[in-house]
Amino acid sequence: MSGFFTHKNKLLTPIAETGHCGLFLIRMIGSIRLELGLLTGTLQQIYLIGARSLVIIMICGFFVGMVLSLQSINALQQFGASDQVSLLVGKSLFRELGPVLTALLFAGRAGTSIAAEIGLMKATSQIEAMQLMAIDPVQRIALPRFLAGLLSLPLLTAMFNAFAILGAVMFSIGVMGLDPGIFWSKLQTGIYFGKDFMGGFWKSIVFGGLVSLVAVYFGYYAKPTGEGVGTATTRTVVLSSVLVLVFDFIMTSFLI
Amino acid sequence: MKDPIIRIRNVSFQRDDRLILDDVSMDIPRGSIVAIMGPSGVGKTTVLRLISGQLQPAKGSIEVNGKEVSALSRRQLYECRKDIGVLLQNGALFTDLTVFENIATPLREHTRLPEETIRERVMAKLDSVGLAGTEELMPHSLSGGMARRVALARAVILNPKIVLFDEPMTGLDPIARSTISRLIRETNDQMGLTSVIVTHNVEQMKKLVDYCYILATAKLIAQGTPQELMHSDDPAVDQFMNGKVEGPISFRYLPGKTDAGASQSGS
Numbered sequence: 001m002s003g004f005f006t007h008k009n010k011l012l013t014p015i016a017e018t019g020h021c022g023l024f025l026i027r028m029i030g031s032i033r034l035e036l037g038l039l040t041g042t043l044q045q046i047y048l049i050g051a052r053s054l055v056i057i058m059i060c061g062f063f064v065g066m067v068l069s070l071q072s073i074n075a076l077q078q079f080g081a082s083d084q085v086s087l088l089v090g091k092s093l094f095r096e097l098g099p100v101l102t103a104l105l106f107a108g109r110a111g112t113s114i115a116a117e118i119g120l121m122k123a124t125s126q127i128e129a130m131q132l133m134a135i136d137p138v139q140r141i142a143l144p145r146f147l148a149g150l151l152s153l154p155l156l157t158a159m160f161n162a163f164a165i166l167g168a169v170m171f172s173i174g175v176m177g178l179d180p181g182i183f184w185s186k187l188q189t190g191i192y193f194g195k196d197f198m199g200g201f202w203k204s205i206v207f208g209g210l211v212s213l214v215a216v217y218f219g220y221y222a223k224p225t226g227e228g229v230g231t232a233t234t235r236t237v238v239l240s241s242v243l244v245l246v247f248d249f250i251m252t253s254f255l256i
Numbered sequence: 257m258k259d260p261i262i263r264i265r266n267v268s269f270q271r272d273d274r275l276i277l278d279d280v281s282m283d284i285p286r287g288s289i290v291a292i293m294g295p296s297g298v299g300k301t302t303v304l305r306l307i308s309g310q311l312q313p314a315k316g317s318i319e320v321n322g323k324e325v326s327a328l329s330r331r332q333l334y335e336c337r338k339d340i341g342v343l344l345q346n347g348a349l350f351t352d353l354t355v356f357e358n359i360a361t362p363l364r365e366h367t368r369l370p371e372e373t374i375r376e377r378v379m380a381k382l383d384s385v386g387l388a389g390t391e392e393l394m395p396h397s398l399s400g401g402m403a404r405r406v407a408l409a410r411a412v413i414l415n416p417k418i419v420l421f422d423e424p425m426t427g428l429d430p431i432a433r434s435t436i437s438r439l440i441r442e443t444n445d446q447m448g449l450t451s452v453i454v455t456h457n458v459e460q461m462k463k464l465v466d467y468c469y470i471l472a473t474a475k476l477i478a479q480g481t482p483q484e485l486m487h488s489d490d491p492a493v494d495q496f497m498n499g500k501v502e503g504p505i506s507f508r509y510l511p512g513k514t515d516a517g518a519s520q521s522g523s
Contacts (some may be wrong), residue, residue, distance in 0.1 A: 124346065125348035134362075
């Protein structure tokens with residue numbers, strides 16, 4: 001990792017690190033206190049890492065919806081089934097693409113920012129100063145960011161899906177001239193709340209937790225140097241992206 | 257020596273295969289200003305980190321205010337730290353908070369004072385370090401000396417019994433050094449604190465401190481008042497106090513002998 005374990009056996013390092021990350025998560029959860037400071041800190045972080053990621057999420061969602069409907073119409077036309085495009089786009093988005101792509105964008109936009117911010121606080125001795133003031137940095141720094149990530153990602157996924165549907169509507173109806181009534185009725189009758197919508201919702205909560213846990217963990221244990229902060233941000237985006245895809249497969253196999 | 261508030265007894269500290277402190281004992285008397293001096297990288301900052309419980313000694317005991325620091329749980333250690341203010345080398349101000357919020361942070365965390373009282377106490381502290389009117393500034397707009405004074409105000413806002421200073425004058429111009437030096441003396445005497453200062457600045461220490469400990473090659477080589485040390489016959493003390501190149505303290509790197517101040521953070 002960014003400097004905590006130095007096992008000579010390379011195989012043991014990731015195992016030890018996973019265990020250490022698990023203990024860090026338990027320590028974070030154990031430090032939850034129902035107090036105003038945690039609420040305001042979490043809301044502030046939701047604004048900083050959630051609300052400020054909105055623009056990129058909306059733009060990407062819009063174009064993903066457009067390209068998805070373009071590919072779907074192109075493929076479905078061969079079978080004379082282009083009126084099924086909204087169903088294909090909707091199922092792909094709600095079940096897979098919405099949560100996964102939002103999580104990957106969130107890892108790149110917010111995960112790196114969290115890791116770099118905490119790493120820099122460590123490099124400039126702010127974390128140490130906090131410990132010396134008898135303030136638990138896990139409670140004050142790591143926990144609000146973790147909770148904000150956990151709560152923000154489902155909301156961002158909803159925005160991504162909404163703008164992707166908008167993109168699909170504009171391309172399918174506006175450009176390709178599909179019938180709006182058929183488009184909306186297929187979407188309404190073919191998408192199920194439990195399997196499609198909630199399946200994606202659970203995924204986005206797990207992905208939000210994973211990305212923000214990886215980010216706060218690597219930031220918190222970054223080496224207090226410029227290189228250490230750089231390594232922490234790189235490892236955050238790489239590991240959280242891999243974990244999102246791995247957990248997507250695991251969750252899909254249970255939810256399908 | 258009168259009633260020590262910090263007792264360090266036969267402490268050894270090692271990192272990997274490097275012995276950083278070897279059987280070091282010190283007493284810090286209540287109400288005094290004590291300097292821990294020595295060449296760079298000798299383990300002075302490590303002593304501060306042992307006192308504040310960030311590091312654990314391999315051997316020996318460290319008693320702060322009657323409590324054995326190494327035996328405390330994390331919760332007890334945090335409780336103990338409420339009586340210890342620390343001024344780190346670079347000030348370590350929170351970069352996303354204003355000067356006012358930086359100083360108010362310990363009050364907001366550890367007291368339930370009304371906002372009006374917090375404001376009064378923060379403004380009084382800012383005034384006492386000569387920085388009234390800077391409360392809305394962000395740390396990046398402060399000079400090094402001003403940042404150090406804000407950090408001093410933050411370190412003493414909870415009225416601690418002990419304040420630890422890690423190289424408080426490093427990197428400051430002569431006027432800022434004298435200002436910090438005067439503020440340390442005034443704060444110590446007016447608030448009845450005990451101050452421990454880690455430094456290698458001999459000139460400032462001669463004017464400021466009551467008692468000195470000198471570390472070299474992992475050992476405590478001398479102790480006494482600045483005047484006693486200035487007139488010491490010990491060649492190592494004479495070399496350090498008078499800045500001589502030739503002498504028993506080597507400026508070369510000696511593997512396995514000493515280490516610079518620790519960089520890892522504990523609990």
